[in-house]
Amino acid sequence: xxxxxxxxxxxxxxxxxxxxxxxxxxxxxxxxxxxxxxxxxxxxxxxxxxxxxxxxxxxxxxxxxxxxxxxxxxxxxxxxxxxxxxxxxxxxxxxxxxxxxxxxxxxxxxxxxxxxxxxxxxxxxxxxxxxxxxx
Amino acid sequence: xxxxxxxxxxxxxxxxxxxxxxxxxxxxxxxxxxxxxxxxxxxxxxxxxxxxxxxxxxxxxxxxxxxxxxxxxxxxxxxxxxxxxxxxxxxxxxxxxxxxxxxxxxxxxxxxxxxxxxxxxxxxxxxxxxxxxxxxxxxxxxxxxxxxxxxxxxxxxxxxxxxxxxxxxxxxxxxxxxxxxxxxxxxxxxxxxxxxxxxxxxxxxxxxxxxxxxxxxxxxxxxxxxxxxxxxxxxx
Amino acid sequence: xxxxxxxxxxxxxxxxxxxxxxxxxxxxxxxxxxxxxxxxxxxxxxxxxxxxxxxxxxxxxxxxxxxxxxxxxxxxxxxxxxxxxxxxxxxxxxxxxxxxxxxxxxxxxxxxxxxxxxxxxxxxxxxxxxxxxxxxxxxxxxxxxxxxxxxxxxxxxxxxxxxxxxxxxxxxxxxxxxxxxxxxxxxxxxxxxxxxxxxxxxxxxx
Numbered sequence: 001x002x003x004x005x006x007x008x009x010x011x012x013x014x015x016x017x018x019x020x021x022x023x024x025x026x027x028x029x030x031x032x033x034x035x036x037x038x039x040x041x042x043x044x045x046x047x048x049x050x051x052x053x054x055x056x057x058x059x060x061x062x063x064x065x066x067x068x069x070x071x072x073x074x075x076x077x078x079x080x081x082x083x084x085x086x087x088x089x090x091x092x093x094x095x096x097x098x099x100x101x102x103x104x105x106x107x108x109x110x111x112x113x114x115x116x117x118x119x120x121x122x123x124x125x126x127x128x129x130x131x132x133x134x135x
Numbered sequence: 136x137x138x139x140x141x142x143x144x145x146x147x148x149x150x151x152x153x154x155x156x157x158x159x160x161x162x163x164x165x166x167x168x169x170x171x172x173x174x175x176x177x178x179x180x181x182x183x184x185x186x187x188x189x190x191x192x193x194x195x196x197x198x199x200x201x202x203x204x205x206x207x208x209x210x211x212x213x214x215x216x217x218x219x220x221x222x223x224x225x226x227x228x229x230x231x232x233x234x235x236x237x238x239x240x241x242x243x244x245x246x247x248x249x250x251x252x253x254x255x256x257x258x259x260x261x262x263x264x265x266x267x268x269x270x271x272x273x274x275x276x277x278x279x280x281x282x283x284x285x286x287x288x289x290x291x292x293x294x295x296x297x298x299x300x301x302x303x304x305x306x307x308x309x310x311x312x313x314x315x316x317x318x319x320x321x322x323x324x325x326x327x328x329x330x331x332x333x334x335x336x337x338x339x340x341x342x343x344x345x346x347x348x349x350x351x352x353x354x355x356x357x358x359x360x361x362x363x364x365x366x367x368x369x370x371x
Numbered sequence: 372x373x374x375x376x377x378x379x380x381x382x383x384x385x386x387x388x389x390x391x392x393x394x395x396x397x398x399x400x401x402x403x404x405x406x407x408x409x410x411x412x413x414x415x416x417x418x419x420x421x422x423x424x425x426x427x428x429x430x431x432x433x434x435x436x437x438x439x440x441x442x443x444x445x446x447x448x449x450x451x452x453x454x455x456x457x458x459x460x461x462x463x464x465x466x467x468x469x470x471x472x473x474x475x476x477x478x479x480x481x482x483x484x485x486x487x488x489x490x491x492x493x494x495x496x497x498x499x500x501x502x503x504x505x506x507x508x509x510x511x512x513x514x515x516x517x518x519x520x521x522x523x524x525x526x527x528x529x530x531x532x533x534x535x536x537x538x539x540x541x542x543x544x545x546x547x548x549x550x551x552x553x554x555x556x557x558x559x560x561x562x563x564x565x566x567x568x569x570x571x572x573x574x575x576x577x
Contacts, residue, residue, distance in 0.1 A: 026265025036259055043252050047293055050248060052139035052161040052312050054236045057295035064289045065260040084263070146538060285447065304440050304447055305538040329441040337437045344434060 003134050004068060004084040006101065007033070010118045011078030013041030017121040021134050025068060025084065040082065044072065062091070073098040081105070097133065104129040136369040139296060139312040141327075141360065142249055146306035146345060151250035153177055154350040156242075157360060159370070161312075165242040172243025177350030253300055253310055257288040289321060301325055307332075317369055331359035379456050383464030386442060400509040407524060417520030424523070428530020429537075435466070436535040447539075451564050454541065455498035458532065458562070463500075471500035471560075497563035499548070505558055513552045523547045525558075532562055540568040 004025050008017035015037035018030070028036070044059035051057035063070040064087055071094045073081040081098050108126040109115050115123065143155035156178040158164075238245065264286035290299040292315045301309040301324035309324040335356035336342050342351050364370055410420045443461055448454045452475050459473040475498045507525045523529075529545040536543050542565040549555035 025263050028262070032262070036262065039255050039259060043255050046248050046252050047291065047298075049238065049240070050245070050252070050298075050312075051238070051293070051295045052158070052163055053295055054163045055295065058293045060291040060293055063256060063260070063291040065264060065286050066289060067264060067286060303437070305436055306540075307437075328437075333438055333441050337434050344437075 002086045003089070003097075004086075006084070006130065006134075007037055007080075007082040008105070008121060009037045009041055009080040009082065012118065013038045014118070016119065017126075019127070019130065024086075037082075040070070040072075041080070044074070044080065071095075071098060073102060075102060079105075100133050101130065104133065136314045136316050138314075138364050138367065138370055141312075141364070142246065142308075142310040143332075143351070144250055144253075144308040144310070148254075148306050151247050151254075152347070153246045153250070155352055155356075156246070157357065157364075159364060163236045163238055165238050165240045165245040168241055168243035168246075172241065173246060174346075174348065174350045176352045178352065249298075249310060250308075253288070253298070253308060256291065257300065257302070260288040261285050290319070299324060301328065303328060314369070323363075323367065327360055327363060331356050331363065335359060375453075376456055376460070379460035380464070380470070382443065382445070383461040383470065386461065386465035387468050389442075396506055396509065400506060403507050403527070404511060407522075411517070411522070417517060417522045421521070421523050421526045424526035425530040425533070428527035428532075429534035430530075431527070432531040432534020432536075433538050435531060436538045439465070439535065440539075451496040451541075452498070454536070454564075455500075455562070458536075459498075459500055462535075467506050469502065469504055469506065471502045474499050474501070495564065497561055499559050499561045502558040502560070505551075508552055508558075511552055518553060523550060524552050525550070528560060532560075536562075537568070542566050542568055 002022045002024055004022050005018070005020045007015055010016050015034050018033050018037075020027075047060040048057045059072070059074060061072055063072070067087065068084055069087050069089075071083045071085060071089075071091075073083075073095075075081075081101055083094060083098055083101070085094060104126060108129055109121050109123050110117070112123060112125075115121070137160045139161045140158035141156070142153055145152035145154050153173065154177060240248070287302060288300055290297055292298075295315065296312050297315045297317060299311045299313065299320035301321050307328070309327060311320050311324055313320055335353060336344065336351045339353065339355075342353060343349060344351070407420070407424065410423050411417070414420050414423065439462060443465070445457065445461065448457060455473050455475060459471050464470050476496065505525060507527070511524055513522065513524065517524075523546075526547065529547065532545045533543055544563045544565055545560065547558070547560050549557055549559045551558050
């Protein structure tokens with residue numbers, strides 16, 4: 001059971017926040033993370049179009065590998081929170097955590113008048129909230 | 136809980152070559168593929184009303200009943216509810232169609248999207264996991280005995296469906312879309328590979344495995360896959 | 372090393388025993404023999420026959436690898452040395468019930484080899500397989516002109532190995548270097564890694 005990291009992707013597909021909480025996955029360069037985030041953004045849009053049944057379909061919510069998974073929360077405003085965890089982490093707990101992270105984001109990031117929306121997040125308060133939530 | 140569709144992609148990784156398609160409870164369908172957009176012998180003409188007329192197109196390759204695609208190149212002619220009567224006698228008729236809607240995508244476009252998503256996610260997962268395992272822990276082995284696991288992308292889930300991947304070392308990709316509630320289909324996909332695929336494709340000398348002209352569809356394979364999927368406990 | 376090698380021997384043994392269908396060895400040998408003789412009659416040129424046998428083998432190999440992967444359930448090999456172990460101890464054992472002796476040669480980068488420098492450090496590595504029995508050649512005595520013409524009677528094996536390894540992204544060069552049928556001391560086949568076929572990955576997003 002582990003939480004490896006968090007990405008925040010803005011509505012244009014840009015990575016505005018990336019943080020590693022625990023070892024276990026590859027250490028990539030910030031440029032590589034940017035590319036992966038962009039890819040994920042594109043894929044997310046396509047996955048909702050591939051639905052085999054009628055009706056609304058979300059994009060990919062969980063993407064699983066063998067030793068880790070990516071959990072995606074898409075907010076109504078188009079921001080994506082991607083939590084990288086071990087595969088055994090229960091869905092309900094992750095959803096709750098993602099919701100709390102979203103709340104922290106809205107309080108610590110969006111309500112800060114010096115933060116420009118859609119731009120990279122540099123906020124100590126947000127960092128601290130995350131540390132408290134994850135550990 | 137059910138199964139929607141199965142795609143099999145060829146060993147070549149650089150190109151999207153779909154060699155087989157099969158669907159079950161799918162109620163939202165793609166439009167027909169454009170001419171030349173998809174190989175013949177990928178999907179049965181279960182949905183193509185014109186199938187019987189063109190059975191000579193692949194003579195000697197498969198039984199005429201199993202006309203895989205019409206000579207016109209249209210493989211999945213969808214939204215034709217009346218066409219389902221042409222199903223092969225070995226196959227159970229699909230359940231009576233409910234409301235069938237369209238994805239708005241042509242089948243060949245859909246196939247490309249599925250392949251694109253699978254490949255991108257597979258590469259993303261491999262890139263993100265930077266792990267290796269040591270083959271034999273009992274000895275102090277030099278670097279070259281470490282096995283670099285290439286971590287596999289296993290599945291993704293949306294609110295409406297779940298996509299599962301099983302990839303062989305040789306590069307065949309078995310992709311299945313199911314109900315989002317199904318935990319894992321990898322074993323089932325592996326069973327399709329070890330069972331019907333080995334039996335009726337690999338060992339069938341009439342099926343060329345890396346052909347750029349034909350898919351791998353044949354009646355025995357299709358029937359056998361169909362039986363296997365319908366026999367699953369969560370197939371409703 | 373010793374342990375994993377033994378592991379492969381056991382795996383090969385299991386697969387051989389577990390394989391349900393077997394064919395009579397005489398029938399197999401006779402069929403192959405008849406095929407080679409027919410090729411000789413058709414082509415009237417031994418080097419062409421060698422080529423055709425290799426080609427047939429290649430076709431077999433590209434299919435056989437799937438059979439092998441499906442049944443053996445082995446993972447990807449870490450290096451070319453391991454590839455050799457698996458080919459000899461699991462591959463040959465499970466399909467032909469023989470285990471050729473294996474010898475590895477690794478060309479170290481920087482050594483004076485004629486091989487051009489390669490990016491992959493294992494390129495240029497090779498292993499040789501020495502057969503003390505060969506089910507294909509059970510009853511064979513090569514006639515004089517076949518000896519002179521340079522026939523490699525079991526050349527189909529080269530193709531099988533090349534085809535199979537190609538499907539798991541390795542380009543290899545496989546050839547017989549000696550054959551007891553030709554009066555040599557041993558029957559030896561050499562497999563040399565040319566390169567790993569990189570999968571170039573296009574981002575296929577539309």
